[in-house]
Amino acid sequence: MTKPSTTARAAITQTFPNLARDVERFPVRDGEEPWTLAEIEELAVLLLEDRVRLEAELAAADKELSDLLRNSGDGAGDDQADYGSSALEREHELTLVNNLRDLLAQTRHAIERIKAGTYATCEITGLPIGKARLQAFPRATLSVEAKAREERR
Numbered sequence: 001m002t003k004p005s006t007t008a009r010a011a012i013t014q015t016f017p018n019l020a021r022d023v024e025r026f027p028v029r030d031g032e033e034p035w036t037l038a039e040i041e042e043l044a045v046l047l048l049e050d051r052v053r054l055e056a057e058l059a060a061a062d063k064e065l066s067d068l069l070r071n072s073g074d075g076a077g078d079d080q081a082d083y084g085s086s087a088l089e090r091e092h093e094l095t096l097v098n099n100l101r102d103l104l105a106q107t108r109h110a111i112e113r114i115k116a117g118t119y120a121t122c123e124i125t126g127l128p129i130g131k132a133r134l135q136a137f138p139r140a141t142l143s144v145e146a147k148a149r150e151e152r153r
């Protein structure tokens with residue numbers, strides 16, 4: 001576990017002013033140790049850094065997609081292969097932009113859950129998500145069991 005830098009610690013304090021109090025309310029599964037402030041701070045730093053990175057990537061991908069769409073009508077002598085290649089490139093960029101938007105929304109939601117003191121609680125069952133799951137995927141909002149049920153539907 002790494003200790004947050006001074007800058008990261010300031011961002012944590014500013015974004016999550018009640019974190020030291022809230023961490024005591026974050027649930028754990030049977031057999032798990034309670035969350036520590038250091039563990040939650042590590043996840044919070046990761047989420048805050050991811051938010052900044054994803055916002056930058058989304059802006060760049062949006063610009064790339066806009067450029068592709070704007071220039072899609074250019075090229076008076078294009079043949080069918082060129083049109084197909086351009087359409088495939090636009091579809092790829094659109095998929096990338098949508099995936100980035102989804103990941104950014106999940107990241108923002110996880111940050112809001114930490115702020116609200118509801119982090120680590122399954123949104124469907126109200127039971128603990130589990131430390132191992134959240135440490136592997138800090139954006140998780142469902143317990144393994146609830147996620148499995150959702151995917152079976």
